[in-house]
Amino acid sequence: MRVCLISPPYDSAVKSVVGVSSPPLGLAYIASMLRQNHDVKIIDSNILNYTLEDVERELRGFNPDVVGITSVTPSIYEAYKVAEIAKKVNEGCTVVLGGPHATFTSIQTLKECKHIDVIVKGEGEETVRELVEKIERGAPLKEVKGITFRKQNEIIDTEPRPFVRNIDAIPFPSWDLLPMHLYKFNGIKYATMLTSRGCPFRCSFCSSSRLFGGYWRGRSPENVLEEIKILYDRYGIRNIEFLDDTFTFDQERAERICNEIIKEGLDISWGASSRVDTLSKELVERMKKAGCWIVFLGIESGSQKILDAIGKRITLGQIKMAVKILKDAGIQVLGSFIIGFLEDTKETIKETIRFAKSLDLDYAEFSILTPYPGTPVYEYAKKNNMLLTEDWSKYTAVEPVLKIEGVSEKEVKALFQKAYITFYLRPKMALRWLKNKQFGFIKSGIKAVISYLKRRGEQ
Numbered sequence: 001m002r003v004c005l006i007s008p009p010y011d012s013a014v015k016s017v018v019g020v021s022s023p024p025l026g027l028a029y030i031a032s033m034l035r036q037n038h039d040v041k042i043i044d045s046n047i048l049n050y051t052l053e054d055v056e057r058e059l060r061g062f063n064p065d066v067v068g069i070t071s072v073t074p075s076i077y078e079a080y081k082v083a084e085i086a087k088k089v090n091e092g093c094t095v096v097l098g099g100p101h102a103t104f105t106s107i108q109t110l111k112e113c114k115h116i117d118v119i120v121k122g123e124g125e126e127t128v129r130e131l132v133e134k135i136e137r138g139a140p141l142k143e144v145k146g147i148t149f150r151k152q153n154e155i156i157d158t159e160p161r162p163f164v165r166n167i168d169a170i171p172f173p174s175w176d177l178l179p180m181h182l183y184k185f186n187g188i189k190y191a192t193m194l195t196s197r198g199c200p201f202r203c204s205f206c207s208s209s210r211l212f213g214g215y216w217r218g219r220s221p222e223n224v225l226e227e228i229k230i231l232y233d234r235y236g237i238r239n240i241e242f243l244d245d246t247f248t249f250d251q252e253r254a255e256r257i258c259n260e261i262i263k264e265g266l267d268i269s270w271g272a273s274s275r276v277d278t279l280s281k282e283l284v285e286r287m288k289k290a291g292c293w294i295v296f297l298g299i300e301s302g303s304q305k306i307l308d309a310i311g312k313r314i315t316l317g318q319i320k321m322a323v324k325i326l327k328d329a330g331i332q333v334l335g336s337f338i339i340g341f342l343e344d345t346k347e348t349i350k351e352t353i354r355f356a357k358s359l360d361l362d363y364a365e366f367s368i369l370t371p372y373p374g375t376p377v378y379e380y381a382k383k384n385n386m387l388l389t390e391d392w393s394k395y396t397a398v399e400p401v402l403k404i405e406g407v408s409e410k411e412v413k414a415l416f417q418k419a420y421i422t423f424y425l426r427p428k429m430a431l432r433w434l435k436n437k438q439f440g441f442i443k444s445g446i447k448a449v450i451s452y453l454k455r456r457g458e459q
Helices: 013-018 025-034 052-062 073-089 100-104 106-112 125-137 221-235 251-264 281-289 304-309 316-328 346-358 376-383 409-424 427-435 439-458
Strands: 002-007 039-044 066-070 094-098 118-120 147-151 154-157 188-193 239-242 269-274 292-300 332-339 363-368
Touching (some): 002 025, 025 039, 025 066, 100 106, 106 118, 106 147, 118 125, 251 281, 292 316
Parallel strands (some): 002 039, 066 094, 239 269, 269 292
Antiparallel strands (some): 118 147, 147 154
């Protein structure tokens, strides 16, 4: 069978600001599960700057039997448009949708878009492989675990599929089906990798533990290194971003991966995400030696009261120590903060902004709490009539979509803007950018100030 996997055209907030589009890793994994028995094509609309018309042209040329689409919450309507085009090109094709949004709104999604036939929920590799086999044989889909599908006028939800225990057994992503030469950061080719799945921490604002399981599953260091070497030797990749929720969850494994990179003499630079309570001086120094240049820390708030309320299970002291350990080792730090938690007040949000500026961070990322489907906060907000809208295109993390007591939407947006302006427009940051020759950040900062002042003038 011919299977076309598509990442829909969508201008994400990250791409708009940073100008970077990441490879659709999920689609590349699924392609590897299918290509032994099927003809598979991947269309990454974003990196190719494709319009919907371009997608239609590609579909007409390939004429697939199955069209698989991936989507996150704010891009779901673009996914619907691609599904409509797929049916327009070939009414008899089976349109399958996956991704976090569809996973947690499967029945609602099928009701919203009549052009989608099947929703794949959660981890998709085994499910899609089995699903395509059933479609090819014309067998009943009700035997496939982990899907929601349309059968005439009925919507059927099958039992959940267990998570893959041994993720070393999953084939490496089909990098050769992607335009690898186009993925660049600061003009340098880069790739993304996932070395572990699952998260046991269950923070109120995150769906990861439900999407990939509430227990952590890590690939072996040997398996990780094998994929790194393929990217290094075959595609000339020297910059890698590890997308794990917590790369350092198993500190011994993280250190072994670093040792393997050092042993092989791989001249790579890489970044990863970590929790502040999973770092040690020894591990961080080993990471630096292995090429780590930046670590993303989910700090979330500068108020201990808020950290406790959202189930983060970290302290302000641990945050300060983690930043110090990383900076002492010569690793840059990006701290992530969220404002507009249900328990937030204007004062706790201001505490967060002050705390962000007090840390020796190289970068700070601020976002507005967005209750994505699948998160505990979404379920609470929906139950208590706290959602301002269910127009998914507005769930971008830069616009308030949630009512919180004591802080208006207008005030949340103003504090969000203030956070960025006051963090980045400091002499300390400007000097750092000049020292590191990061002129792009200076240009972006000037644009941000002009935009901010314009908005202030219009209020």
